[in-house]
Amino acid sequence: MGKILILYFSKDGNTQKMAKYVFEGAKQISGNDIKMLHVKDACIDDVLWCDGIALGSPTYLGTVASEMKKFWEDCLPAWQKIDGKIGCAFSSQGGWGGGAELTCQALNTILMNYGFLVFGVTDYVAHQFTTHYGAIQAGEPRLDKEIESCRRLGKRLAEWVAVYVDGRTEQHPLNENYSRHPDK
Amino acid sequence: MGKILILYFSKDGNTQKMAKYVFEGAKQISGNDIKMLHVKDACIDDVLWCDGIALGSPTYLGTVASEMKKFWEDCLPAWQKIDGKIGCAFSSQGGWGGGAELTCQALNTILMNYGFLVFGVTDYVAHQFTTHYGAIQAGEPRLDKEIESCRRLGKRLAEWVAVYVDGRTEQHPLNENYSRHPDK
């Protein structure tokens, strides 16, 4: 059974709302054990436990919040005990153009330091709306496409965990028949 | 008199439309000589000519179009003859979350290799809409805020050229009285 962790930091609640939708998306694929934690309630063992992680932080000054960064610095005793897990990222920014893509890539960089295989989502969830380096948002997710982009990230994570950890190749998105590009 | 170059590559016309608005924004500050060029019509001398540049490329696969990249590779004979100019970036992507921030930072990285001082714009041009690493867009700019974000980038470039090249310190944005954050 694949084990999935949605781990986030949130102060204003925007990234927390994203985390809940990522969690909902992960549940769309059955057969995984899924846990959602604020970073203040998480510890090294939670990271060691999971097979796949969705990591969320608000965008502060174009990169990861210091609280989320500190969590991973405190995990350094587990370094090189984690290799080979699967990871992805999400972030809420103050405005479009405000750095959430850069924050997702910084979160992915942190995960790569621990040996995670990181991914983005090739799907467009609506016209001109995608999640190529992780789910991003200005403020809180409100519109359907904004909510769906978070869910799709969680779903894709659950798919990769199903395929690569449990060997359930039928869950590979190339074998699925839901819309992955509404303009096509 | 400050010399400003708007240099872009565009295939579908989206980045070209952005370039025109960047050009309009640059003209809002008087006393500069401003030129707009498609990269296929530009050469090393245009780069050597300018004091400040706004560099635009579509986002293809999360980074700069190969045509724009090749232009700068072909400029290598001018390397270390360019140091100390001012630069910024803009990019049109296929969808929000599609990599335009990453492309702007890649354009800024290219400029840093030639010794440019690069900047983003701290201003919000509308609620939840900004230009922190360059102007970004999904498809073509249509909404007022999308158009204004391009113009603001060009205006800011013209301001920095006025201040730092011509010594016209009254053009410093901290001395201006237009709105730089509509939510405040």
Added chain:
Amino acid sequence: MGKILILYFSKDGNTQKMAKYVFEGAKQISGNDIKMLHVKDACIDDVLWCDGIALGSPTYLGTVASEMKKFWEDCLPAWQKIDGKIGCAFSSQGGWGGGAELTCQALNTILMNYGFLVFGVTDYVAHQFTTHYGAIQAGEPRLDKEIESCRRLGKRLAEWVAVYVDGRTEQHPLNENYSRHPDK
């Protein structure tokens, strides 16, 4: 049987030398089919063929060479037919501090656009020498640690392909007993 592609662009031969060592490293894990190609000799079918890729480009101006970028732009007809493969990067730069890390992350970004799961190597191959975002080099690899960093990248790629594509969990680096951090 896992299929591995070492795909590179090289002009001066430095990145090609890295590719050969990456190839040697991949061969250290038995049971994979491994192919090495210069990008001018590769096509979409080679990308579709592989389960895992090591992608190499010289660092030109802090990012990917235009020739390598163009190859991936030309692969766009295969977009969303590739998801779920495994990828990593390597790059030769003009000097230390010259942008090879940024180039590796740009190569990883391109791969993420095609749905690859990308990774770096947590191992140190020697004192103060690592491969966290891909193998990097100034000029050509000469010293043992420089050569080994390329080999280790290829080996790790072959390990992940063995584990995740073939289900050979005994090849997981956490189950191996070679040195992964010489200072410890």
Added chain:
Amino acid sequence: MGKILILYFSKDGNTQKMAKYVFEGAKQISGNDIKMLHVKDACIDDVLWCDGIALGSPTYLGTVASEMKKFWEDCLPAWQKIDGKIGCAFSSQGGWGGGAELTCQALNTILMNYGFLVFGVTDYVAHQFTTHYGAIQAGEPRLDKEIESCRRLGKRLAEWVAVYVDGRTEQHPLNENYSRHPDK
């Protein structure tokens, strides 16, 4: 008189040693007021005071140390009061290939959020040794070229402050006659 701040975080002392050499380099250009501060001893007023900054952090997990990140989050009350200053970065990493370039670019990104114009150094200080996105180091600087790369960063910062803040155009590196590329 230009005002220059060398601001750093350091735990093991490596980044602090870099800071000292950056400071020495800045002093090579006369006529500036130069201050060096550990981030724990700095406050918003120090940032407001300076015309140019060199910002240093160790590389932890491929990006900025949480202590340095938190400092800038705590500076948010000064946001949009800082625009138009000049900035650059430096970082000590655990090993070559360990993320110091990424950390420098993350530091530059933070500075861009505050409206800084950021730069790298085009110079090579020795064969295959440069500072294109800031000075980087594995561990502490020991070799001449490692020390010189820090000094060159500080010197270049002092040159840009002299040229752009004080109008002393004779300090422009294009007007200088020291070696900026030892292989040429």
